Every structure is written in C-alpha cells, then in structure tokens.
Amino acid sequence: MSETKLLKDQAGRRGFISLLGKVCATTAMCSGVGTVTLESLKAAAASTSTPVPTPAKAEFPASGPVPGNDWTKRRWAFGVDVTRCIGCLRCVEACKVENKVPFNPQDFRTWVERYVYLDGEDNARVDTQSDPVNIAAADSPQDYRFSNRYRNEKVTKAFFVPKLCNHCENPPCVQVCPVGATYKTPDGVVLIDEKYCIGCRYCVQACPYGARYFNEETQTTDKCTWCYHRITKGLKPACVDVCPTQARIFGDLNDASSDISVFIKSHRISVLKAWTGNGPHVFYNGLDGEVS
Amino acid sequence: MPKHIRRLLTILAVFAMLFVAGKIYFPPKSFGIYGHYRAASVGDIAAAHPAYLSPDSFSAEYPKEFAAWSSGIHKVVKCQICHTSVAGPTTAMASLVGAASASPALPAAADYRRLCVKCHEKIAGRPDFMPQIEVDSHSQGQACTACHNPHSPLFSNAGIPISAPGSAGIVDIAAGKKLSATCASCHGPEGVSAIAMFPNLACQKQPYLIGALTEYQSGKRANPIMGGVAKSLTTADIQNVSAYFAGMSCR
Numbered sequence: 001m002s003e004t005k006l007l008k009d010q011a012g013r014r015g016f017i018s019l020l021g022k023v024c025a026t027t028a029m030c031s032g033v034g035t036v037t038l039e040s041l042k043a044a045a046a047s048t049s050t051p052v053p054t055p056a057k058a059e060f061p062a063s064g065p066v067p068g069n070d071w072t073k074r075r076w077a078f079g080v081d082v083t084r085c086i087g088c089l090r091c092v093e094a095c096k097v098e099n100k101v102p103f104n105p106q107d108f109r110t111w112v113e114r115y116v117y118l119d120g121e122d123n124a125r126v127d128t129q130s131d132p133v134n135i136a137a138a139d140s141p142q143d144y145r146f147s148n149r150y151r152n153e154k155v156t157k158a159f160f161v162p163k164l165c166n167h168c169e170n171p172p173c174v175q176v177c178p179v180g181a182t183y184k185t186p187d188g189v190v191l192i193d194e195k196y197c198i199g200c201r202y203c204v205q206a207c208p209y210g211a212r213y214f215n216e217e218t219q220t221t222d223k224c225t226w227c228y229h230r231i232t233k234g235l236k237p238a239c240v241d242v243c244p245t246q247a248r249i250f251g252d253l254n255d256a257s258s259d260i261s262v263f264i265k266s267h268r269i270s271v272l273k274a275w276t277g278n279g280p281h282v283f284y285n286g287l288d289g290e291v292s
Numbered sequence: 293m294p295k296h297i298r299r300l301l302t303i304l305a306v307f308a309m310l311f312v313a314g315k316i317y318f319p320p321k322s323f324g325i326y327g328h329y330r331a332a333s334v335g336d337i338a339a340a341h342p343a344y345l346s347p348d349s350f351s352a353e354y355p356k357e358f359a360a361w362s363s364g365i366h367k368v369v370k371c372q373i374c375h376t377s378v379a380g381p382t383t384a385m386a387s388l389v390g391a392a393s394a395s396p397a398l399p400a401a402a403d404y405r406r407l408c409v410k411c412h413e414k415i416a417g418r419p420d421f422m423p424q425i426e427v428d429s430h431s432q433g434q435a436c437t438a439c440h441n442p443h444s445p446l447f448s449n450a451g452i453p454i455s456a457p458g459s460a461g462i463v464d465i466a467a468g469k470k471l472s473a474t475c476a477s478c479h480g481p482e483g484v485s486a487i488a489m490f491p492n493l494a495c496q497k498q499p500y501l502i503g504a505l506t507e508y509q510s511g512k513r514a515n516p517i518m519g520g521v522a523k524s525l526t527t528a529d530i531q532n533v534s535a536y537f538a539g540m541s542c543r
Contacts, residue, residue, distance in 0.1 A: 060325045066338045086422045088411040090373050098343045114417050139406055150416040158417035183329035193333035196320070229340035238344045244369045244411060245422070
C-alpha cells in the first residue's frame with residue numbers, strides 16, 4: 001500500500017513521526033511528547049481548554065519575530081567555491097570576532113581544511129588552522145595561519161575547503177535535542193537557544209559534519225547561525241563579507257537573482273555527505289571526491 | 293472499589309496533576325508559538341550587533357585612504373580584514389595593531405610582514421590567480437609598506453606604480469623579452485611601431501608602462517585589445533616586460 005511505501009521513504013517516516021507528535025499533542029494524554037506546533041497548541045487549547053499561554057500577537061506574527069524580515073518568504077543558502085579559496089583564514093577570524101567565539105585553537109563556527117597530496121602518497125594529508133604546526137606558524141593563539149610546511153616537499157595537488165554548519169533540511173541535531181533548545185526556522189537556519197540549552201552535548205555528537213562545539217564559557221553548545229543577526233538586517237554573514245576572493249557566497253534561494261541562486265545555476269555544485277539524507281544547504285563548487 | 297486500588301488511583305492522579313501543573317508552569321512564555329522551541333530566542337539571536345561594518349562606514353573619517361583603497365586592486369579586501377574590529381582589543385587583529393592612529397575604531401596595522409603574508413605567502417594549496425611571494429626572497433627583510441601602499445598595493449605610498457625592488461637585477465629582463473613577442477605584432481619587433489595608431493614602446497619609461505598595464509588589467513583604462521592582453525599578465529610579467537622595453541635603445 002501507499003502507506004507502507006511512504007514509511008520506507010525517509011522523508012515519509014519523518015512526516016509520520018511528526019504527524020504522530022501532532023496527534024499526541026492534541027490529546028491531553030501525552031501533552032509535551034512529539035512535535036508541538038502553533039496549530040496543534042491552538043487545537044489542544046480548544047479541545048481540552050487547558051490554559052496554554054496565549055501568544056502576544058504583535059510580538060510573534062506569522063511572518064516571524066524579527067520585524068522587517070518575513071521568514072516565510074526567504075530560504076537562505078550558502079555557497080562555497082573551493083577553487084577560489086586561498087586559505088587566508090580571514091573568514092575564521094572574522095567569525096570569531098563577529099560571534100564572540102572563544103579565541104582558542106579548538107572552537108570554531110567555521111574552519112578551513114587543507115588537503116595536500118604529496119608525490120608518491122595515495123592519501124591526502126589534511127590539516128586545519130587547529131593543527132599544532134599551523135598554530136606555531138601563527139604569531140599568537142588568537143591568530144590563524146596556514147604554515148608553509150610543505151615548502152620542501154613535492155606537492156602533486158593541494159586545495160583548501162572551507163566548512164561550516166550545513167543548515168540541513170532535516171537536521172539530526174535538532175532531532176536529538178531533549179529540551180527544544182535548537183530548532184530550524186522557516187527561512188532555513190538552524191539556531192540554538194542559548195538560554196534554554198542544558199549543555200548535554202547530544203547535538204554535538206549527532207552532527208555528521210562536526211559543525212557544533214561546546215562553549216566552555218557559556219556552558220552551552222554553539223554553532224554557525226549564518227550570522228542570523230546580520231542577514232535579518234540585510235547584511236551578508238561576516239565570513240562572506242570579509243572573503244577577499246568571493247569564495248563564500250550567500251543569499252536567498254527564493255530570489256532568482258541572488259548571489260546564491262546565480263552561483264548554483266552557473267556551477268556544477270555538490271554537497272557534503274549527501275547520502276545522510278540531511279539535505280545540507282551549503283553548496284560547493286569544485287569539491288574533490290576525497291572531501292567528506 | 294477496593295481500598296488499595298483507590299489509594300493507587302489517588303496517587304496516580306496526584307502525579308498526573310503535578311505533571312500537568314509543571315508542564316504549564318515551567319515552559320517559557322513563548323515556547324511553542326512557532327514550533328518546539330522558545331519563539332523569543334529568535335529575536336534574541338537576531339538582536340546582536342554586527343561587528344563587521346561596510347567600508348562606507350569609514351569613508352568619511354578616512355577619505356584619503358578610502359579613495360586609494362576603492363580605486364585600487366585591494367578594494368576586495370574590506371577595512372576590518374586588516375584593521376582592528378570595532379569590537380575592541382579582544383580581537384585577533386588587535387595583536388597586529390599599533391597605537392599609531394588617533395582613532396580607536398580603525399588603528400593602523402603595524403606589522404605588515406605578519407599581516408600581508410596571510411594571503412600572499414606562497415604555500416601549497418593557494419590557487420595561482422592569487423599574487424604570491426616567497427616571503428624571504430621577495431621582501432629581503434623590509435616591511436611590505438617600504439614599497440607598497442597597503443590600500444592599493446600596486447602603487448607606492450607616493451602613488452607611483454611599483455617597480456621591482458631596489459636594483460634592476462630582480463627584474464627578469466630575459467623573461468620580459470620572451471613576453472614581448474606578443475607585443476611585437478602591433479608595437480613592432482624592436483618596440484618601434486610601423487602603424488600610426490600604435491605607440492612605440494622602446495625606451496618608454498618603466499613606471500609609465502607598469503602603470504598603463506596595471507590600469508588596463510584593472511579595467512580603469514579601457515581598451516579592447518590591451519585589456520585582454522594585460523589580463524593575461526601577472527604582476528611580475530608586467531614588471532619584466534616593462535623593464536625590457538624601458539631598457540631598449542631610443543631610436
């Protein structure tokens with residue numbers, strides 16, 4: 001039957017669980033289990049007359065809680081042109097400053113990997129700005145730079161790959177959060193509620209891209225927000241803004257003339273770990289098969 | 293109903309009531325308006341102040357630097373990539389910042405040899421389109437700003453197009469001669485043009501040639517033929533070919 005077929009399908013299964021959650025939420029029997037939506041809450045309030053806190057209409061309209069930014073009309077996406085990245089790490093430093101990420105060599109919202117193939121070796125040597133050799137090449141721990149470590153080697157092939165949160169269509173990190181502290185907004189950004197996060201780090205484990213880190217200062221998980229505070233003000237994310245070679249591209253997929261739409265149209269793009277079914281929304285051009 | 297069953301049901305009912313009461317009391321006010329999260333947190337996140345500003349924010353305060361920057365090859369490098377952020381001295385760039393400037397918002401970057409190499413050092417993986425240097429042999433221990441205007445690095449601080457550092461020995465005139473084969477079809481094999489509309493290049497001043505080629509390359513000087521030629525040249529190519537023509541005899 002079509003139902004069993006649907007269940008086989010990954011998206012269908014998610015839909016079924018979501019539906020189950022909505023049904024649960026509307027019955028008083030298991031309130032608080034499953035997905036609670038605005039509609040299901042209203043329905044629950046109507047059917048059982050439990051005093052659900054009524055939303056202040058003016059503060060939380062359907063167009064989103066950020067005035068002047070209708071999140072139902074946007075679908076943000078990110079592009080990375082690997083062929084243009086020069087590994088200068090300006091994006092990494094800008095991200096740290098912009099988002100107050102602790103200045104240490106482990107915690108990053110975005111990072112850059114370097115893949116180097118040496119003559120006679122089959123596998124790439126991969127390092128990031130966190131590699132001890134690269135940290136030593138920089139002047140201070142607050143300063144990032146790729147060292148010239150392969151100066152005397154015979155390099156057959158080398159390239160840089162910038163990475164960040166993929167803001168998946170079906171984010172596994174959101175699925176595992178036990179308290180609803182991380183969520184996906186209608187405009188396609190996965191956010192973390194810093195005040196509500198209990199610091200269990202389950203989401204850090206769940207992310208297949210390693211995009212999340214645990215912030216020891218705030219004792220909460222943190223990750224890339226595509227600079228939500230900037231994009232809702234009409235600016236580009238800080239890393240996109242500072243990139244001197246336009247290796248990072250950002251825009252609205254619903255706008256056919258936006259940078260990202262043009263980028264996707266004019267390049268043969270791919271995504272990282274497409275087989276996970278997460279639906280990553282960071283699109284790469286020139287990605288080598290080795291990169292995952 | 294037996295007494296023990298009644299007790300059990302009472303206890304269950306009390307727990308159920310406690311659960312429901314807790315469920316009503318504890319979740320934050322805006323929880324669940326848009327989904328299984330606190331709706332107010334979206335606004336909290338969006339309310340943060342951007343630290344990286346548009347270069348236009350600094351144009352009024354630094355008109356001279358802004359003019360040099362916005363007309364030069366470095367216009368893709370925004371102010372705060374090199375200068376300290378308005379976020380204050382806790383930033384990465386603070387370590388590169390001297391106390392030379394009067395403005396706390398945008399002080400001068402003091403140590404260029406640590407700053408410029410972040411993009412321009414020749415390392416494995418850096419694509420060829422990026423101008424790259426072997427730091428030690430290129431700078432010979434000098435600060436980058438000894439020759440380059442950091443706001444427009446193809447020019448010196450005095451606004452003169454950059455020629456090769458120090459002696460002419462650094463310029464590869466042989467390489468320039470090889471490249472000049474392309475020029476010969478219009479400008480003549482000896483740098484003397486046979487056609488009236490094409491200028492002679494032999495004996496032309498080197499800084500002038502560098503400036504012209506650089507402007508053709510950037511598009512500041514528009515010419516369908518020279519624009520195409522100049523775009524295929526690297527900075528070193530321009531220096532070499534200019535040095536070659538400048539060194540030819542004047543006839």
